[in-house]
Amino acid sequence: MAGAERSVGQHRQEHREDRHHGPHDHRRGRVLRQGMSGRPAVCIAHGNLRARFTRGKHATMIPSNRACGKGPMTAATATPHSHAGHAGLDHHWDSPAQRTAGLKLGMFVFLATEILMFGGLFCAYAAFRNVFPEAFAWGHRTLDVGWGALNTVVLLLSSLTVALGVRSAQLGEKENLLIFLGLTLVCGMIFMGVKAIEYNHKFHEKLLWGARFGYVPDGPKPAHAAAAGPAAPLKPDLQAGAAIFASTCAACHGRDGHGIAGIAPSFVGSKFVASATIESMAEFLKVGRMPTDPASVSQKLMPARGGNPALTDGDLVSVGAFVLELSKGATAVPAVAASAGPEIPVSTVRVPSPPPGVTSPMVRTAPPEAAEHAASHGPGEPPKTARIFFAMYFLLTGLHGIHVLVGLGIIGVMFVKTARGRLGAHNFLPVELTGLYWHLVDLVWIFLFPLLYLIH
Template sequence: MADGQAHTPNLAHHFDSMDQQRESSSLGMWLFLAQEVMFFGGLFVAYGVYRFKYQEAFAVASNHLSVAWGAFNTVVLICSSLTMALAVRAAQLGDKKRIIRYLVATILLASLFLGVKGIEYTEKYHDQLVPGPTFQYEPDFDQYAVPVTAETAHPNFAGHVHLFYSFYFVMTGMHALHMVIGIGLMIWLIVKAQRDRFSREYYAPVEMTGLYWHFVDIVWIFLFPLVYLVWRH
């Protein structure tokens, strides 16, 4: 190389230095994440518009979700973000054993999250709240904490509850799909780590997967209060 720097096998030829290579992959990942923000953002905006339009029905529908499960999953996901951050830190320190250990912990926490999501989806299935032809919802206005009565309710109240659950399943479903992809990436990282592919100089895949995982965490940080915690007082 022109500057006389020792050539590391992990430095691709089109980069001047490891620094430049690292910054480039970070930038690429952040551009991808900005695009992901717009993807989930579109869903959040649509949800926001309808929640604003059909406030009572959305509040009633949200009250059918379990805050306990939602809060539990929030804690699980934050724990998984911590273990992921520690996996990246272990990679920075070149500690192969800890990389694998923290990645396994992250996968276990992610699986726990998905398991709870499975329980929640099953409950909704039994309550016939899954959108589609089997959706069945009879409003019971005496029961709601939300100030809505048979007289004041929109004639299509049940339809708006249906709409809420369409948003619920699409948004949490897309989030869950991102988690499944994340688990796949972590398994790939463990295999790579086992084969000694990472070093103190080169651990970009661990770091980029970390960024992705924290992004998935952030999506849930917004999903939980906005979807579960509507009109709980």
């Protein structure tokens, strides 16, 4: 009797310890409950039961012969789902191969969402460039192609070093991995340093977005210019004005100035044109008119300088004079010069046809000498829509810069873990996933560089 009472007491004590203090294996998400016979009574190693245990709830008892098989649970007799022999493997992976495939799939899905985001921004860039060509043509001349080319070379070099780093991690070459990760960090910091120089110039010149735009093209005048007094007024050249009108303005206003329905109004009979002078017309052509302007008749965009930023102030004076003569519907255009001269019949003013295929007001042409003049004299007077270019510039380059900073932070973490021996041939997947992300950062810049710096 005494032996029976002792056995019952021992059984209760073991059951109590098993219920509250049973041996746990938290890394493998499993608890073994042993009875008097030494056999496992319950093995929680499957799906919901394991998850319920990790949340601290009491699990349902499972027959030992179904859950864990017969005999004691050991590393050799563990079930296929028990992760025995895979130290450090999370409970939701069945094998290291499944874990590798799952993490790679997750990274590729993430990269696909990044491509969708930047793809949408590239579409917005194309739309704004089509509507405001003068803004992008002018803004392009404020960027330094040299800095952009340097950053392109630096990022391409960083793609090579990160790829070599991944290879070194796979081969277990710790020293080489540290070297290549360090070189990638250096390249990334050079890239951000160059962007800091460019941004500093933009903020200094107030080449910014929205209401922050305040670029003033005219700097301090040289001493000899101040001594010479005010510049002489520009003289119009009707022959040059007619040629520029045909190549730049006729696509919207028609070759005879009578306008095109739905695009631009007629000059003939226009009160605005009739009340203008050559000087006021040239000033109007210089700044353009937004479609939201209450004075706009067609509610269409009139781009600054007719959408051709290469036109000089003298060109605008010549075009303005020619427009005024067209608006009068005169049969003869008087010559405008310093001294009186004979009248020039309109029929003798050769108005060349627009270039073949030019039917859209968004397509602009300019004489090569005008473009050379603009290139040698800086960006010149900005159009009203210039701030739109810089809004896109800072949005695209700023978002890309944030991605570069994030990549530098991740590579820095990889560098520290490698130095501590936590990454190598036994665990190179984090380095490989980091390399995939960095390659995307480089790929985005390969598109940004020509779009912002090279396309005129």
